[in-house]
Amino acid sequence: MGPAVVWDTATGTELRRLHGQEQGCLAAAFSPEGRLVATGCGDRTVRCWDPSTGQELRRFPGHTFDVTAVAFSPDRRQLLTGSGQSEFGADQVRLWDLDGGRELRRFGERLFAVTAVGFAVRGGLAVATTMDNLLHVWDPVTGAETGRFEIGAGNLRCLAVSPDGRRLLTGSGTDYYDADLLATLGVDNRVRLVDPGDGRELARYEGHTGNVNAVAFTPDGRRAVSAGADRTIRLWELGG
Template identity: 25%
Template sequence: MSETLQLRGTLRGHNGWVTQIATNPKYPDMILSCSRDKTLIVWKLTRDETNYGVPQKRLYGHSHFVSDVVLSSDGNYALSGSWDKTLRLWDLAAGRTTRRFEDHTKDVLSVAFSVDNRQIVSGSRDKTIKLWNTLAECKYTIQDDGHSEWVSCVRFSPNHSNPIIVSAGWDKVVKVWNLTNCKLKNSHTDHTGYLNTVTVSPDGSLCASGGKDCKAMLWDLNDGKHLHTLDHNDIITALCFSPNRYWLCAAFGPSIKIW
């Protein structure tokens, strides 16, 4: 695309790196962020040119860097993962933790909600993927055929007819898991560098992965095939699909690119 993205405003409030942001289409004036300052912030967007948004609530509880955060589909709850080895489920209206998830033995790097918000998945530096219920009970730990290095990113597919989890790791591999039995379906080994991110398309038919090798790779989740490689010239730190079309957005270095 030849269009240029225009900076609309900057949100200031964290005292460390911002590690993740989460949004929900039902609440277009709200953004949730997490940071290496060990906190999460709920922002209210004002869209004022001089002050685009203000911190509405700061959430305390984690004792180390907060590495990831996601919102529930109704926008009422948040799920965070931290280097303190725990996950937390937050009631955003009350501004407090409702559940604390403890079973990982090293830093939690990635968390995700299932589409119905009834299941939770996490990935960690302990090289495991854990499946939880919302009562903070670990229902399954994926280790067989698992990643040989840190699990950097985990995501559920939104497709009910093909219930899967997708994971990416520092072993340069994208893995696709059957959600019903937590068994490995596919391993994608085309990357040549560690992976930071994986994302699933809104219809659950595709996933995209990226990391150190500066390539975004597209995979067909129905038949397990590698579809396409998008080359770039910098490490890819984050990927996401547009919610309503097959646009892929990548963050790398100081820039954002849309394919």
């Protein structure tokens, strides 16, 4: 694992590296207006950077395991983070006040290995995926859990929120399942479109032959992109 790297997407040129992260970068996200980058680190810290200069602006300590997921709220005032601890715990998803630098809230009980976090419904919901194929949903204001939904049979490895905040993409994988689990549950390397309010599966996209490790919506929300351990990147027509 190394530092986060900022790239020029038009040319593919490396612009700068965000140095100073002990144990390397495990997750990164741009703020909605693109003026900040948040990273999750193997040293259990969350950091915010100026991507134009590479300067570290703020550091959020407190997680007790590697930080594997970060997401900005739509209004850029808050940061949601998750850690990948493989023991059940109640402090793995945290909400931070970005400007004040203080922890606002911890979410959930018995969470297992958080893989992704996000804000849905224009910030009205905080969501997280965990390796035990669960989608967790909370009210970010009160911290109350509003849903815990089983999604597919594979490890939930990634998450994306649609531009309008009303749909989620999830990616699953069973590459690390043993023979007994595969015989019982079957192979699940699928992309799914999910309603964050009730966990309902809206559509399913099949084709990957390995873990789905990353998903994203196009800016208009009508298509999706997924990247898999099968070394393919796939473009999906979502419709609607």
